[in-house]
Amino acid sequence: MQAILAVTxxxxxxxLCGYLAARAQVLPEAAIPGxxxxxxxxxxxxxxxxxxxxxxxxxxxxxxxxxxxxxAALLIVFFTIAVTLSARIHLKDAxxxxxxxAFPNTGFMGVPLLAALLGPQAAGPVISTVxxxxxxxxxxxxxxxxxxGAGDLRAAGLKALRxxxxxxxxxxxxxxxxxxxxxxxxxxxxxxxxxxLGDAATPxxxxxxxxxxxxxxxxxxxxTPxxxxxxVALIKLFLHxxxxxxxxxxxxxxxxxxxxFNLMVLTLAAALPSASNVSLLAERYGADNGRVARxxxxxxxxxxxxxxxxAWCFGAGAASSVRPGA
Numbered sequence: 001m002q003a004i005l006a007v008t009x010x011x012x013x014x015x016l017c018g019y020l021a022a023r024a025q026v027l028p029e030a031a032i033p034g035x036x037x038x039x040x041x042x043x044x045x046x047x048x049x050x051x052x053x054x055x056x057x058x059x060x061x062x063x064x065x066x067x068x069x070x071x072a073a074l075l076i077v078f079f080t081i082a083v084t085l086s087a088r089i090h091l092k093d094a095x096x097x098x099x100x101x102a103f104p105n106t107g108f109m110g111v112p113l114l115a116a117l118l119g120p121q122a123a124g125p126v127i128s129t130v131x132x133x134x135x136x137x138x139x140x141x142x143x144x145x146x147x148x149g150a151g152d153l154r155a156a157g158l159k160a161l162r163x164x165x166x167x168x169x170x171x172x173x174x175x176x177x178x179x180x181x182x183x184x185x186x187x188x189x190x191x192x193x194x195x196x197l198g199d200a201a202t203p204x205x206x207x208x209x210x211x212x213x214x215x216x217x218x219x220x221x222x223x224t225p226x227x228x229x230x231x232v233a234l235i236k237l238f239l240h241x242x243x244x245x246x247x248x249x250x251x252x253x254x255x256x257x258x259x260x261f262n263l264m265v266l267t268l269a270a271a272l273p274s275a276s277n278v279s280l281l282a283e284r285y286g287a288d289n290g291r292v293a294r295x296x297x298x299x300x301x302x303x304x305x306x307x308x309x310x311a312w313c314f315g316a317g318a319a320s321s322v323r324p325g326a
Contacts, residue, residue: 052176
């Protein structure tokens with residue numbers, strides 16, 4: 001456990017630092033969008049490009065990994081909608097609640113955290129989950145949210161997909177995969193720039209998560225009772241990883257080419273807290289961003305213990321020495 005905490009404590013501490021800095025106005029609120037833009041459009045794409053360029057294409061787009069993860073994500077989405085939809089929580093709010101229940105913070109937190117905890121080989125499965133959530137999970141949930149009161153699910157889905165295609169993260173992964181497949185290497189000075197920006201991604205992204213969480217709570221339009229947000233956070237932290245593990249173990253038992261290492265990575269990725277950017281999406285689409293912000297905040301606070309405990313149960317401290325195919 002000590003080896004695991006040596007990795008997880010700094011990650012979650014940086015999130016807390018960002019939250020406290022924004023709350024104390026050491027980081028001005030007006031600076032938070034710029035900080036977020038730096039991570040989203042510069043630092044994180046460079047980090048993902050470097051990971052993509054260093055990994056075989058089959059590790060980035062493993063069909064077994066994608067199938068297990070997507071099956072679990074879709075089950076979580078529709079289960080969460082089914083159990084939360086009510087007279088008080090309409091389809092739009094239920095859809096965004098389902099999105100935070102199924103969309104872990106793999107981009108800003110998961111890739112660097114799991115790579116640090118399990119070794120660089122963990123980046124491939126985690127990047128696969130990033131693509132699955134950006135293209136499928138988020139598109140479906142946003143389409144359901146937009147279809148509320150409109151009825152045109154297909155048009156809403158296409159609009160959500162267009163929004164996903166404007167996100168730089170899938171393109172940086174695709175460019176990294178293309179570089180890996182062709183053996184292309186960036187020229188020296190350009191490679192150094194990409195390296196420097198990629199190295200900045202982890203600390204700045206974690207700090208930004210905390211600042212974004214503070215901002216989301218500050219601008220929440222409603223005060224949400226605990227009973228309306230805590231159960232969704234628990235679905236995210238406990239039911240989601242349990243379902244991923246169960247489906248993956250079942251797939252392995254049926255002979256699917258899914259290694260135990262990849263299953264461990266997928267399960268730990270699902271155990272991450274909810275993606276912080278969903279609060280911005282909820283605000284943009286006019287959903288109950290107060291409820292969404294509290295789900296994200298509570299899942300992030302609880303994940304320090306739940307994620308660390310699950311990693312310890314997997315023996316993750318020694319897992320970095322395990323080969324991906326083992």
